[in-house]
Amino acid sequence: MVHSTSSSTSSSTSGNSMWRDDNNNISNNPNVSEMATWVDHPSVQGAGSDAASSPSATVKEHIEALQIILNIASERDVSLQMEACKQIVQWDDFKAYFRDIPIGRREAVLHTQFKREVQVYKDHSDIKHRKYMTTDTILEMALRRTPTNNVLEMFVRSSKSYKLSKEIFDQMNTITLENEEWLDIRFLFDDNPSLLSNPPLLNQVCTIRHTWREDTFLSVAARRDPPVSMIKKLISYAPGAISMRDTPLYDWMPFVYALAYNAIPEVVEALIPPSETLETSSVLITKDVYNLTPLHWSLFYGTPAEAVKSLVDADASKESLLIEDAQGKKPFEVAISESPDMAIVEVLLPDDLDIDEIEKAMVRSVIDGYHGKYEVSARTYDSLAEKIAKKPVLQRILRSQSAETIATMVMVSECYVKLIFIIGFRRLSNDFLQNQSKILLDVGNYGTTEVSFIFLIIGLFYTFMREMNQVITTGLPYVSSLWNWFDIAFVILSSITIGLLFT
Numbered sequence: 001m002v003h004s005t006s007s008s009t010s011s012s013t014s015g016n017s018m019w020r021d022d023n024n025n026i027s028n029n030p031n032v033s034e035m036a037t038w039v040d041h042p043s044v045q046g047a048g049s050d051a052a053s054s055p056s057a058t059v060k061e062h063i064e065a066l067q068i069i070l071n072i073a074s075e076r077d078v079s080l081q082m083e084a085c086k087q088i089v090q091w092d093d094f095k096a097y098f099r100d101i102p103i104g105r106r107e108a109v110l111h112t113q114f115k116r117e118v119q120v121y122k123d124h125s126d127i128k129h130r131k132y133m134t135t136d137t138i139l140e141m142a143l144r145r146t147p148t149n150n151v152l153e154m155f156v157r158s159s160k161s162y163k164l165s166k167e168i169f170d171q172m173n174t175i176t177l178e179n180e181e182w183l184d185i186r187f188l189f190d191d192n193p194s195l196l197s198n199p200p201l202l203n204q205v206c207t208i209r210h211t212w213r214e215d216t217f218l219s220v221a222a223r224r225d226p227p228v229s230m231i232k233k234l235i236s237y238a239p240g241a242i243s244m245r246d247t248p249l250y251d252w253m254p255f256v257y258a259l260a261y262n263a264i265p266e267v268v269e270a271l272i273p274p275s276e277t278l279e280t281s282s283v284l285i286t287k288d289v290y291n292l293t294p295l296h297w298s299l300f301y302g303t304p305a306e307a308v309k310s311l312v313d314a315d316a317s318k319e320s321l322l323i324e325d326a327q328g329k330k331p332f333e334v335a336i337s338e339s340p341d342m343a344i345v346e347v348l349l350p351d352d353l354d355i356d357e358i359e360k361a362m363v364r365s366v367i368d369g370y371h372g373k374y375e376v377s378a379r380t381y382d383s384l385a386e387k388i389a390k391k392p393v394l395q396r397i398l399r400s401q402s403a404e405t406i407a408t409m410v411m412v413s414e415c416y417v418k419l420i421f422i423i424g425f426r427r428l429s430n431d432f433l434q435n436q437s438k439i440l441l442d443v444g445n446y447g448t449t450e451v452s453f454i455f456l457i458i459g460l461f462y463t464f465m466r467e468m469n470q471v472i473t474t475g476l477p478y479v480s481s482l483w484n485w486f487d488i489a490f491v492i493l494s495s496i497t498i499g500l501l502f503t
Contacts, residue, residue, distance in 0.1 A: 058105070059105060059108055059109055059112060062097075062101050062105070062109045063109055063112060063114070063138055065097060066094065066097060066098070066109070066138050066141075066142075067138070067141070069089065069090060069093055069094045069097065070089060070094070070138075070141050070142055070145055072088055072089055072090065088145075089145050089147075091147060091148050091150075091151055094142070094147075094151065095150065095151060095154060098154060098158075099154075103158075106158040106159070107158055107159045107160070107161075109138055110137060110138050110139040110155065110158060110159050110162065111137050111138075111139060111159065111161070111204070112137065112138075113135040113136065113137055114135070114136055114137075115133055115134075115135060115136070116133070116134050116135060116136035117131065117132075117133055118131065118132050118133070118134055118248055119131050119248065120132075120248045120251045120289060121248070121289065122289050122291075123289045123290050129251070129288075129289050130251075130286075134245075139155060139159065139162060139208065140208065140209045140214070142155070143208075143209065143210055143211060143214075144209065144211070144212050144213075144214055144247070145212070146211075146212055152166070160201075161201055161204045161205050161208070162208060164192070164195060164205045165204075165205040165206070165208045165210070166210070167188065168185060168188050168189075168205070168217065169208075169210050169215070169217065169220065171184065171185055171188070172185055172217065172220055172221060172224065173210075173211075173215070173220050174224075176224065176225070179227065182226065182227055182230050185230070186230060186233070189233070189237075202237050202238070203237065203238045203240070205237075206218075206234060206237045206238035206241055207238045207240065207241050207244065209244075209246075212247060213246050213247050213250075214245075214246045214247045215246060216238075216241045216244055216246075216254070217234050217238075217241065218231070218234050218235070218238075218241045218242060218244070218254040218271070219241075219244070219246050219252075219253075219254045219257055221234060221254075222254040222255070222257035222258040222261065222263060222267070222271060223257050223260075223261045224261075225261065225262075225263060225264075226263065226267060227267075228264065228266040228267050228270055231267050231270050231271060232270055235270065235271075241254070242254060242255075242271060242273050242274075243273040243283075249289075250288075250289065251288055251289055252288065253271075253273065253283060254271050255268060255271035255272050255273070255294070256288075256294050256297060258271050259294060259297050259298045259301055259303050259307065260297060260301050261301075262301060262302070262303070263307075265303075265304050265306035265307040265310065268303070268307040268310055268311075269306075269307065269310040272310060272311065272314050275314070275316070284311060284314060284315045284320045285315065285317075285319045285320045285323060287323070291325065291326045292325055292326075293320055293323050293331075294311055294320075295308070295311055295312075295320050295321075295323075295331040295348070296323075296325050296331060296334060298311060299331060299334045299335050299338045299339055299344070300334075300338060302338075302339070302340070304341075305341050305343040305344045305347060308344050308347055308348065309347050312347055312348065318350070318351070321348055321349075321350045322350060330348075330350075331348045332345055332348035332349050332350070332353070332358075333374065333375075335348050336358075336362060336374045336375065336376055336377070336380065337374070337375040337376065337377045337380075338377055338379070339377070339379070339380065340377075340379040340380060340382065340383060341383055342359075342380065342383040342384060342386075342387055343383075345358065345380075356393075359384070359387055359391070359394060360393070360394065360397055361373045361374060362374055362376050362380075362384060363384070363388065363394050363397050363398055364397060366381070366384070367398070413462070417458075417459045417462050417463065420455045420456075420458060420459040421455075421456065421459045421494075423455055424453070424455035424456040424459065425456070427455075428453070428456075453498070456494065456497075456498050457498065459494075460491065460494045460495060460498060463487070463490065463491055463494070464491055467484070467487055467488065467491060470484070
């Protein structure tokens with residue numbers, strides 16, 4: 001691949017990316033999917049005059065040429081084949097071109113912003129979910145394409161803000177962080193007064209998107225069980241990061257990661273975007289690539305009731321309480337089948353539903369099983385039992401409903417079968433003692449003996465089918481129960497007795 005140098009000139013003044021061929025001719029590159037539509041912004045800290053407001057033609061030309069090299073790996077390649085980008089992107093060409101840029105302009109080239117159109121797809125599919133516009137830079141465009149270590153070192157030498165950001169990010173992006181490690185991260189800020197005294201630079205350091213996941217400090221911190229004091233400090237450094245989304249593969253804001261990684265309720269509440277952001281993007285009522293809202297995720301990951309309440313309170317319209325998931329369940333119905341806390345079910349109830357009626361329906365559903373109105377999780381039993389213990393009306397429903405269940409019918413059937421065996425054997429014994437020669441069956445002339453024999457056949461068939469059902473449902477553990485062996489012996493002896501009578 002041929003790269004243009006800083007001595008090259010271009011007549012390009014439009015937003016289209018340009019490319020120099022082997023004859024040094026400038027032409028439109030058909031492979032470019034991210035066009036450089038320039039965004040007016042303050043000058044980049046430490047950059048030359050070319051970075052002020054709209055960049056000069058030279059800086060713009062550098063950016064467009066680097067865009068072309070990076071766009072060999074499309075956004076879909078980045079999302080679905082992260083490691084493959086190391087082979088797709090010609091990083092040697094990228095480094096060669098970047099080295100030709102004057103040192104004083106390199107930071108401006110890395111950080112000058114242009115518009116980026118982001119297409120989000122449904123979960124690992126080709127179905128388009130949504131599209132939105134955001135800002136982009138050459139630095140972030142490269143970082144999400146998994147650059148080599150040599151390229152990262154080149155960025156560190158060329159950009160003060162990226163050097164600071166990478167140092168903090170690398171320490172933050174560990175598997176787990178203890179409280180002492182969070183203190184170390186705080187010291188990285190506190191020990192750099194020149195950074196804290198320069199709000200534009202501080203904001204830029206905190207909002208650079210790292211790796212293929214496009215992580216900011218807030219999004220990676222939300223996955224590391226952070227203390228709320230650290231989260232509030234990061235938000236104060238870069239307020240806009242609270243509503244920045246990560247890779248289109250997930251399309252999540254930091255507060256959703258806090259839900260997914262079981263951050264404490266105070267952290268979740270601090271990370272929920274302010275009301276004006278919620279009204280603009282409707283993040284609480286918009287389904288993500290998995291067809292779920294933040295409320296659905298909070299229930300799936302077992303978020304505490306306090307954090308769930310924070311989400312509900314943030315939605316002034318309460319529309320999020322009515323949105324159904326892929327199975328057609330509203331959040332309170334998901335809570336019934338997923339959450340161990342009845343307090344969460346109560347928090348999620350729409351205004352037109354009464355918690356007392358829901359509790360009654362849940363008690364009936366527990367007894368009726370699959371035929372119930374709601375699918376009540378076993379994790380909810382303890383919390384529901386506490387409600388039953390306090391409310392006599394639920395106790396009455398439990399008693400009355402229990403008498404109508406299949407389990408009760410089975411127990412009653414057991415009693416009848418035992419009576420059938422007792423009556424059958426008693427009559428046969430009496431017949432045998434009174435007249436041993438006439439105990440056999442006389443087909444077509446049913447008497448006492450024949451009726452008793454039919455009783456035994458019915459009882460034996462029921463007992464045999466009951467034991468077979470237990471074998472099928474429990475498997476090998478069936479033979480480990482002593483009581484089951486008594487049942488097996490009873491079936492065998494009864495079969496021998498009936499067989500001898502029949503023959």
